[in-house]
Amino acid sequence: MSRRRIPTVDDLRVKLCYICREEELYDSKPEGPPRAWTHPCKCTLVAHESCLLKWIQTSQGDASRAPNALKCPQCGSQYELESQRPLILRLLGSGNRALGRMGRLFTLATAAGCVAVFTSGVYILFTAYGAYAIRKFIGREMYDILLTDDPANWPWTAFLNLPSLTLSLILSRFQSSHQIPTLIPLLLVWPPSTPVGARSPLSLYSSSLFTPSSLPAHHQPHWPPSPVVFGLFLVPLTRMVYRRCFGMLQYWLLGAQPPSARERDAGRGWVWQEGDVPWRIRIRANVDVVEPEQEQEQAQAQDVGDAQRHIEAQGELGEGDHANAPPEGIPAAEPQAQEPNAAAVEAAEQLIEIDTASLGRRVGGALLIPGISSAMGSLLYRLAKHSRALRQVLGVRPPLPGGAYLSPWAGMGLGMGIGGFGAGGGMEVRHWEGLGWVKRLGVTLRLILNATWHGTRTWAEADPVWWRNSIGLGLFVVAKDCIQLLHLWLAKRELESRHVKNRDFAGVDIKELDLVPSFPRDL
Amino acid sequence: MTSISARRLGKELTEIKAEGCPVGINLVKADDFATWWFTIEVMGESLYQGEKYTLQFRFDSNYPISSPAVQFVVGDGKVSPVHPHVYSNGHICASILGNEWSPVLSVIAVCVTIQSMLASCKKKERPTDNDRYIRFAPDNPKKTRFHYDDDTV
Numbered sequence: 001m002s003r004r005r006i007p008t009v010d011d012l013r014v015k016l017c018y019i020c021r022e023e024e025l026y027d028s029k030p031e032g033p034p035r036a037w038t039h040p041c042k043c044t045l046v047a048h049e050s051c052l053l054k055w056i057q058t059s060q061g062d063a064s065r066a067p068n069a070l071k072c073p074q075c076g077s078q079y080e081l082e083s084q085r086p087l088i089l090r091l092l093g094s095g096n097r098a099l100g101r102m103g104r105l106f107t108l109a110t111a112a113g114c115v116a117v118f119t120s121g122v123y124i125l126f127t128a129y130g131a132y133a134i135r136k137f138i139g140r141e142m143y144d145i146l147l148t149d150d151p152a153n154w155p156w157t158a159f160l161n162l163p164s165l166t167l168s169l170i171l172s173r174f175q176s177s178h179q180i181p182t183l184i185p186l187l188l189v190w191p192p193s194t195p196v197g198a199r200s201p202l203s204l205y206s207s208s209l210f211t212p213s214s215l216p217a218h219h220q221p222h223w224p225p226s227p228v229v230f231g232l233f234l235v236p237l238t239r240m241v242y243r244r245c246f247g248m249l250q251y252w253l254l255g256a257q258p259p260s261a262r263e264r265d266a267g268r269g270w271v272w273q274e275g276d277v278p279w280r281i282r283i284r285a286n287v288d289v290v291e292p293e294q295e296q297e298q299a300q301a302q303d304v305g306d307a308q309r310h311i312e313a314q315g316e317l318g319e320g321d322h323a324n325a326p327p328e329g330i331p332a333a334e335p336q337a338q339e340p341n342a343a344a345v346e347a348a349e350q351l352i353e354i355d356t357a358s359l360g361r362r363v364g365g366a367l368l369i370p371g372i373s374s375a376m377g378s379l380l381y382r383l384a385k386h387s388r389a390l391r392q393v394l395g396v397r398p399p400l401p402g403g404a405y406l407s408p409w410a411g412m413g414l415g416m417g418i419g420g421f422g423a424g425g426g427m428e429v430r431h432w433e434g435l436g437w438v439k440r441l442g443v444t445l446r447l448i449l450n451a452t453w454h455g456t457r458t459w460a461e462a463d464p465v466w467w468r469n470s471i472g473l474g475l476f477v478v479a480k481d482c483i484q485l486l487h488l489w490l491a492k493r494e495l496e497s498r499h500v501k502n503r504d505f506a507g508v509d510i511k512e513l514d515l516v517p518s519f520p521r522d523l
Numbered sequence: 524m525t526s527i528s529a530r531r532l533g534k535e536l537t538e539i540k541a542e543g544c545p546v547g548i549n550l551v552k553a554d555d556f557a558t559w560w561f562t563i564e565v566m567g568e569s570l571y572q573g574e575k576y577t578l579q580f581r582f583d584s585n586y587p588i589s590s591p592a593v594q595f596v597v598g599d600g601k602v603s604p605v606h607p608h609v610y611s612n613g614h615i616c617a618s619i620l621g622n623e624w625s626p627v628l629s630v631i632a633v634c635v636t637i638q639s640m641l642a643s644c645k646k647k648e649r650p651t652d653n654d655r656y657i658r659f660a661p662d663n664p665k666k667t668r669f670h671y672d673d674d675t676v
Contacts, residue, residue, distance in 0.1 A: 019588070020531050020587070055626055065624075074627060
């Protein structure tokens with residue numbers, strides 16, 4: 001042969017398996033059965049075929065090592081595998097891989113589905129509850145105008161507002177302990193927009209009587225106040241006054257503020273904040289914890305007492321206004337002098353405070369609010385049947401005639417704007433004098449907003465169920481507070497009237513007692 | 524017939540005893556085919572001059588198909604070198620001990636690689652996640668899935 005033959009693994013004098021490090025000399029008979037050798041790459045490494053196959057198989061089983069499984073560790077060239085791989089095996093293999101991929105997808109989809117089902121379940125629940133709360137609060141009639149039971153009629157905003165209403169109702173309970181009124185603005189600032197009732201929006205009745213031109217400003221009912229004015233101004237104002245009065249009552253009755261009330265007042269950063277209104281009211285109260293410096297500082301803004309409440313209203317414009325705080329003082333209390341009393345009140349409060357902080361009680365309490373206010377509202381309504389004065393206070397009106405729902409556009413013109421302004425302005429005149437200019441600016445802005453709020457018309461025309469419900473809820477809160485106060489007062493009185501019963505020394509050996517000389521001991 | 528792992532380790536051990544270890548590497552003990560100890564010193568100019576560390580190899584019955592578990596011995600006065608790829612519990616983050624292990628490598632080859640890893644170190648510091656890692660680290664470093672992100676050190 002002239003051409004040089006290219007050597008193969010079988011031509012090596014010494015074969016050393018790079019995996020098991022066994023050697024085989026060309027002329028020696030290996031112990032055991034002969035083993036096949038292979039030279040799989042472009043360098044000098046050789047190996048037992050069985051060792052290499054084992055290595056490849058093991059490596060391929062490990063995802064992180066699989067890329068290197070068919071690669072020579074020394075020269076990096078690819079090993080080539082020859083095997084019986086009929087089409088059917090390859091098909092099965094790719095089928096298996098596809099199934100695996102689909103399986104992973106399915107797992108992912110299932111997980112996503114579970115999350116989606118759970119989330120949408122919660123969402124539906126919240127939305128349904130929100131609708132229920134609205135219905136309870138504004139009454140059936142208005143509910144049928146604004147929302148109806150059929151979600152198909154709802155404006156898209158309802159699908160955001162209703163669940164968030166539920167959420168804020170629950171959350172309101174966690175900001176501080178006694179915050180029921182927080183939700184009234186929430187319920188009332190429900191966008192009172194387009195009536196969505198199925199019946200014809202603009203009937204003959206309404207178009208003939210309430211065309212924009214025939215509805216001058218003073219025809220707008222002046223009572224009850226518009227919901228926006230009510231939610232934005234009356235509620236905080238009423239609450240402020242109520243808290244102060246109740247605080248005084250509490251102080252007069254107990255001789256000290258209950259610790260919870262003190263904490264509550266001190267810890268209240270912000271009371272409520274209403275979504276799209278650049279207006280925030282902060283109430284901070286310092287009751288008998290006033291530092292000397294603070295005292296001086298506040299003495300300018302307020303007039304009496306070292307127990308002061310400091311009401312601060314500030315817009316998002318960044319301007320504070322201290323002057324509009326109605327000057328009023330809680331009966332002056334010397335911190336030292338009231339210590340024992342405060343301690344007694346605290347003890348009494350601990351006695352009756354069992355689990356007000358429990359989760360269920362809070363959430364449940366929050367969710368009951370619409371029901372309670374509705375029940376109280378209908379109670380008031382029933383009472384109003386017997387009292388003309390109450391009827392006027394509640395502004396009870398007969399239900400709107402069938403089909404008399406106003407189109408949202410009926411009053412959209414100038415007439416409506418003035419009407420809304422007039423109604424709002426009329427309500428505010430009383431408070432206007434007491435307001436600082438920042439607040440005045442706010443009110444003006446508010447009223448302009450109000451005037452452009454086309455839905456106000458609907459609210460103004462319908463029987464103001466929301467109004468008596470709000471009053472009812474307010475009465476409920478008052479009653480609840482009074483009962484709580486009574487409980488506290490009784491518990492405190494019980495603590496103070498406690499005495500340990502005194503006994504004589506009957507049964508004790510008289511010799512063991514060190515008695516006064518005057519004690520007759522001639523027995 | 525003894526297992527492949529025992530036979531291969533036997534051969535490696537014979538070679539070590541016949542030819543000796545590379546400079547700076549010394550066999551401490553190899554009483555069985557389960558655990559071997561070496562000492563490692565970095566020769567020449569380096570951050571670890573004059574320092575001696577103990578390296579432990581643990582083999583399972585699949586060696587050399589499966590990689591040895593290699594770590595520095597910590598305790599009894601022994602510490603692990605301060606190195607960006609060496610945790611304070613002795614575990615080493617090196618790709619050749621994980622997905623780049625190959626049967627062509629040997630115990631001595633691993634020792635030399637670790638030695639050169641120390642020699643090329645430019646700054647003595649622990650891995651950034653050292654504290655977090657050693658809190659949950661398994662006993663066997665092979666059970667850790669290291670993420671090899673830096674081949675330069």
